[in-house]
Amino acid sequence: MGLLTEGSPLSWEETKNLSEHVRQHGIVQFINLYKRLRDRQGDILKWGDEVEYIIVKFNDERKVARVSLRAQEILAELNKKELENPEGVKSLWRPEYGAYMIEGTPGKPYGGLLAHFNIVEANMKHRREEATQLLKSDECLMTLTSFPRLGTENFTDPPSKPTPNEGATRSLFFPDEAIFPGHPRFKTLSRNIRQRRGEKVAINLPIYRDRNTKIPVDDSYKHSPAALPDHVYMDAMGFGMGCCCLQLTFQACNIMEARTLYDQLTPLCPIMLALTAASPLHRGFVTDVDCRWNVISCSVDCRTKEERGLEPLQNDKFVIKKSRYDSIDSYLSPQGDKFNDVPLVYDPKVYQQLIDNDIDHLLAQHIAHLFIRDSVSLFSEKVHQNDEEDTDHFENIQSTNWQTMRFKPPPPNSTIGWRVEFRPCEVQITDFENAAIVCFVVLLTRVILSYNLDFLIPISRVDENMQNAQQRDACKEQKFWFRKEITTHISPPEANECCKIGTTNCEPQNCEVYTCMTVNEIVNGKEGEFPGLIPLINTYLSGMDVDADTHCTIQQYLKFIQRRASGEILTTASWLRKFVTEHPAYKFDSQVTEEINYDLLKTISAIQGGELACPELLGYSTMSKTKENIPSALSKNC
Amino acid sequence: MEKIPSVKTCVINTGNILSLNDITRKSGQNPSEELTEAINITIKEYKNGSVNGTQNSKLVIHRPSDDLRVKIEEQALADLKIGLKIFLNNDSKGLIQEAIEEGFATLKVPCVHNVVLQYKKDKLIEAGDDISSLKNIWSVLEEYVKNEKISQIGLADVEEATFRNVFEWATIKPSIIQINLATCCVVPPTLQSFCKDNDVQLLTHSDPSGSKDAIFVMPVDIPGFIYAGAVAAGGVLGYYRAGSIPSLAAGLLFGSALAYGAYQVSQDPSNYSVQLVTSSILAGVMGYRFYNSGKIMPAGVVCALSGVMIVRIALKAAGLTERKIT
Numbered sequence: 001m002g003l004l005t006e007g008s009p010l011s012w013e014e015t016k017n018l019s020e021h022v023r024q025h026g027i028v029q030f031i032n033l034y035k036r037l038r039d040r041q042g043d044i045l046k047w048g049d050e051v052e053y054i055i056v057k058f059n060d061e062r063k064v065a066r067v068s069l070r071a072q073e074i075l076a077e078l079n080k081k082e083l084e085n086p087e088g089v090k091s092l093w094r095p096e097y098g099a100y101m102i103e104g105t106p107g108k109p110y111g112g113l114l115a116h117f118n119i120v121e122a123n124m125k126h127r128r129e130e131a132t133q134l135l136k137s138d139e140c141l142m143t144l145t146s147f148p149r150l151g152t153e154n155f156t157d158p159p160s161k162p163t164p165n166e167g168a169t170r171s172l173f174f175p176d177e178a179i180f181p182g183h184p185r186f187k188t189l190s191r192n193i194r195q196r197r198g199e200k201v202a203i204n205l206p207i208y209r210d211r212n213t214k215i216p217v218d219d220s221y222k223h224s225p226a227a228l229p230d231h232v233y234m235d236a237m238g239f240g241m242g243c244c245c246l247q248l249t250f251q252a253c254n255i256m257e258a259r260t261l262y263d264q265l266t267p268l269c270p271i272m273l274a275l276t277a278a279s280p281l282h283r284g285f286v287t288d289v290d291c292r293w294n295v296i297s298c299s300v301d302c303r304t305k306e307e308r309g310l311e312p313l314q315n316d317k318f319v320i321k322k323s324r325y326d327s328i329d330s331y332l333s334p335q336g337d338k339f340n341d342v343p344l345v346y347d348p349k350v351y352q353q354l355i356d357n358d359i360d361h362l363l364a365q366h367i368a369h370l371f372i373r374d375s376v377s378l379f380s381e382k383v384h385q386n387d388e389e390d391t392d393h394f395e396n397i398q399s400t401n402w403q404t405m406r407f408k409p410p411p412p413n414s415t416i417g418w419r420v421e422f423r424p425c426e427v428q429i430t431d432f433e434n435a436a437i438v439c440f441v442v443l444l445t446r447v448i449l450s451y452n453l454d455f456l457i458p459i460s461r462v463d464e465n466m467q468n469a470q471q472r473d474a475c476k477e478q479k480f481w482f483r484k485e486i487t488t489h490i491s492p493p494e495a496n497e498c499c500k501i502g503t504t505n506c507e508p509q510n511c512e513v514y515t516c517m518t519v520n521e522i523v524n525g526k527e528g529e530f531p532g533l534i535p536l537i538n539t540y541l542s543g544m545d546v547d548a549d550t551h552c553t554i555q556q557y558l559k560f561i562q563r564r565a566s567g568e569i570l571t572t573a574s575w576l577r578k579f580v581t582e583h584p585a586y587k588f589d590s591q592v593t594e595e596i597n598y599d600l601l602k603t604i605s606a607i608q609g610g611e612l613a614c615p616e617l618l619g620y621s622t623m624s625k626t627k628e629n630i631p632s633a634l635s636k637n638c
Numbered sequence: 639m640e641k642i643p644s645v646k647t648c649v650i651n652t653g654n655i656l657s658l659n660d661i662t663r664k665s666g667q668n669p670s671e672e673l674t675e676a677i678n679i680t681i682k683e684y685k686n687g688s689v690n691g692t693q694n695s696k697l698v699i700h701r702p703s704d705d706l707r708v709k710i711e712e713q714a715l716a717d718l719k720i721g722l723k724i725f726l727n728n729d730s731k732g733l734i735q736e737a738i739e740e741g742f743a744t745l746k747v748p749c750v751h752n753v754v755l756q757y758k759k760d761k762l763i764e765a766g767d768d769i770s771s772l773k774n775i776w777s778v779l780e781e782y783v784k785n786e787k788i789s790q791i792g793l794a795d796v797e798e799a800t801f802r803n804v805f806e807w808a809t810i811k812p813s814i815i816q817i818n819l820a821t822c823c824v825v826p827p828t829l830q831s832f833c834k835d836n837d838v839q840l841l842t843h844s845d846p847s848g849s850k851d852a853i854f855v856m857p858v859d860i861p862g863f864i865y866a867g868a869v870a871a872g873g874v875l876g877y878y879r880a881g882s883i884p885s886l887a888a889g890l891l892f893g894s895a896l897a898y899g900a901y902q903v904s905q906d907p908s909n910y911s912v913q914l915v916t917s918s919i920l921a922g923v924m925g926y927r928f929y930n931s932g933k934i935m936p937a938g939v940v941c942a943l944s945g946v947m948i949v950r951i952a953l954k955a956a957g958l959t960e961r962k963i964t
Binding site: 450525535536538546625632 | 817837840843
């Protein structure tokens with residue numbers, strides 16, 4: 001979840017007093033690293049995935065499932081291998097926000113060979129097995145975006161009680177014990193975000209209204225003025241950061257390619273969010289949304305009332321439109337400039353400082369915009385740094401701007417180049433699904449660069465899409481703004497004009513470059529109008545030397561994505577919703593009871609283990625030809 | 639094209655089709671459609687531009703706006719991995735040499751990383767792989783490898799036994815075997831392990847396999863259908879005029895067989911066996927009846943029509959074997 005600096009955390013008061021210090025030095029650190037690395041060339045495509053896991057504990061006698069708070073214990077074991085042999089391990093393990101979560105990545109990044117697509121799933125399987133070996137027989141490692149009963153009574157094992165009047169979170173539902181205890185960062189972040197905001201965070205998700213659904217949903221509104229009665233109310237960072245996601249990082253060959261990829265993948269974020277939607281169940285309720293995005297966004301929203309525009313500015317500098325966890329606000333490449341139609345908030349002095357140091361307008365405004373945030377986690381050992389070499393202050397702000405895309409400079413003194421992180425996807429139940437999504441996105445980057453494709457639409461339209469993507473059944477029902485003419489960077493002048501003018505009078509008929517499309521049309525194409533992402537990938541692959549097994553695997557993945565997009569099979573979110581609402585014990589009251597939760601998680605455990613086929617979720621062909629290693633005939637020829 | 643009467647060879651160079659927006663926009667076309675479209679675009683752009691490409695009775699048709707050279711020059715040659723695929727239906731050594739040299743000249747490179755050969759004679763004439771011709775061509779490729787102009791050579795769409803045969807025989811072993819994408823999930827385990835044991839790359843392609851003529855979108859065989867219709871109509875007419883049920887039955891039977899044959903030819907021009915056999919029977923039977931009775935209608939007419947049809951099929955078949963695609 002970002003920079004994991006070890007040390008003694010400062011109190012919020014101390015951190016707040018040092019926030020200007022962190023910003024100033026962070027900017028200088030960025031300027032220095034930019035001067036050092038701007039011309040870095042010739043890095044090759046490397047990429048990797050990050051999968052987050054939840055440890056679930058079943059009690060088969062009492063038919064209950066809880067989150068097991070043993071992540072720290074298990075992580076210590078998992079990390080031993082890495083400590084002994086950092087270069088040779090097949091997987092790397094890191095802590096995550098929840099005391100019941102772990103994060104796994106491949107031991108080494110994947111490379112530019114197409115054959116690498118065939119080892120992703122095998123590596124994911126290996127990770128799942130490796131961690132599962134350390135679990136007790138009643139525990140199970142699961143890739144669930146949200147634990148359905150997170151924040152209900154006794155959702156943890158061992159049991160823990162929320163402490164609304166003390167501790168880091170002060171939630172009515174989420175106990176501090178459920179926060180990863182092995183690293184001070186997580187509790188510190190929770191406390192600082194709450195204190196900076198001046199109150200607890202507030203998340204309100206509309207309830208899915210079934211025929212026996214009670215309104216108000218519960219008595220939260222009696223305890224907290226922020227709770228909306230017809231919404232599922234949540235009040236802790238853990239409800240968001242305790243969710244699991246699937247992320248991808250790519251290394252580009254140079255800074256320009258990284259900026260291009262950052263921009264071109266941005267319009268795909270909402271589409272991928274809708275396609276991977278996997279979290280309709282929160283705090284024991286069926287909600288009316290399918291995704292985690294807004295939950296996390298609200299769960300770390302550290303803006304004060306003034307910054308949120310609820311009170312006139314007195315102590316704070318800016319009114320800020322979004323939480324520090326949200327979709328990006330500006331494009332970075334020259335062709336993206338004309339689509340930056342959302343006014344960016346930043347400190348003009350910081351912007352000028354960047355410009356004076358020979359940083360171009362687009363990058364300067366991006367960095368200056370990130371730096372409107374305060375540090376929310378600072379360690380006493382890291383306050384004073386050598387700005388020529390260290391980048392901790394820059395990373396401090398950068399890594400707590402959790403956006404759909406992240407533009408990452410090379411770390412100091414490393415062989416790693418400019419990178420881009422793709423962060424919108426929700427994690428799926430099986431390794432097959434997760435590998436399919438990962439390979440799909442990486443293939444898209446290859447197609448974008450090979451055909452010089454252009455997906456850009458005004459950033460305000462991407463924001464609209466982000467909200468639509470989270471609606472119930474968005475993958476099937478919603479329409480999204482998407483670019484029609486993707487084959488050329490030269491768009492008709494009148495279209496450019498139209499898009500520049502603004503968002504209100506830009507109806508699709510006036511604006512040639514983009515239109516409304518369904519996920520199905522975007523992924524599978526629309527006769528005579530749009531080629532479709534998968535046909536583009538297939539055309540790309542037909543011109544490449546792909547080995548038979550890899551191509552077989554990729555075809556399984558692409559067919560699976562095509563079926564998800566077309567609605568032939570269900571999204572994870574739709575399947576979860578269907579499972580709950582069709583469960584014999586369901587009372588049509590939007591509640592995920594202990595019993596339903598237990599049955600659901602048991603079913604998922606059987607599906608992920610391959611003991612239970614689930615064609616309505618996965619289709620009929622889920623057998624890829626994934627293997628542990630790349631055949632020698634192929635690796636020799638790279 | 640009539641302006642240049644001295645042309646003996648015609649090379650159509652589509653150039654870099656990755657930058658043809660019209661093709662990218664229609665992603666999802668099969669490679670035959672894609673190639674046809676690329677060729678059409680190339681010819682159109684060539685006609686519009688005023689380029690004179692004739693050299694030594696060879697006409698090179700290319701796109702003036704092609705950016706292939708520019709794109710290649712963007713990279714250091716050492717960083718590029720260039721592969722050629724050659725489609726042949728004739729085992730002439732000169733032809734494959736010409737194809738490779740044309741490839742080098744077009745790309746302006748001294749050598750390439752790999753060359754994959756797809757060789758198949760016309761279906762009707764030869765069932766299965768023609769191993770001796772294949773070996774004949776292979777020796778040309780081996781020369782190129784010896785001269786360090788090609789580093790790897792391979793075969794596409796050959797039977798497993800053929801591949802093993804060539805592998806055992808060859809001095810320079812094939813290091814690539816290309817199979818059709820449609821079969822990539824059902825590769826025989828014996829082939830899998832052979833490739834693994836011998837470090838052969840088992841790769842996929844989505845090019846049309848089998849008869850290379852499928853690359854071209856063939857027009858509907860209109861004369862074939864007219865002929866089928868005439869035979870059927872003759873039968874109906876005989877029944878109508880003379881109440882002859884055998885005439886009706888024979889007319890409809892041969893008419894439908896010929897219609898089916900014409901349909902097959904429209905799908906795949908090399909698939910003319912039904913058409914040829916039916917025409918021959920008709921020509922024989924009706925010729926015999928004409929010889930006995932001397933009646934022009936219907937025996938003489940049908941016999942003549944069938945004869946014309948047989949000649950037509952024969953001419954087309956000869957044309958098919960001469961066509962080459964590189």
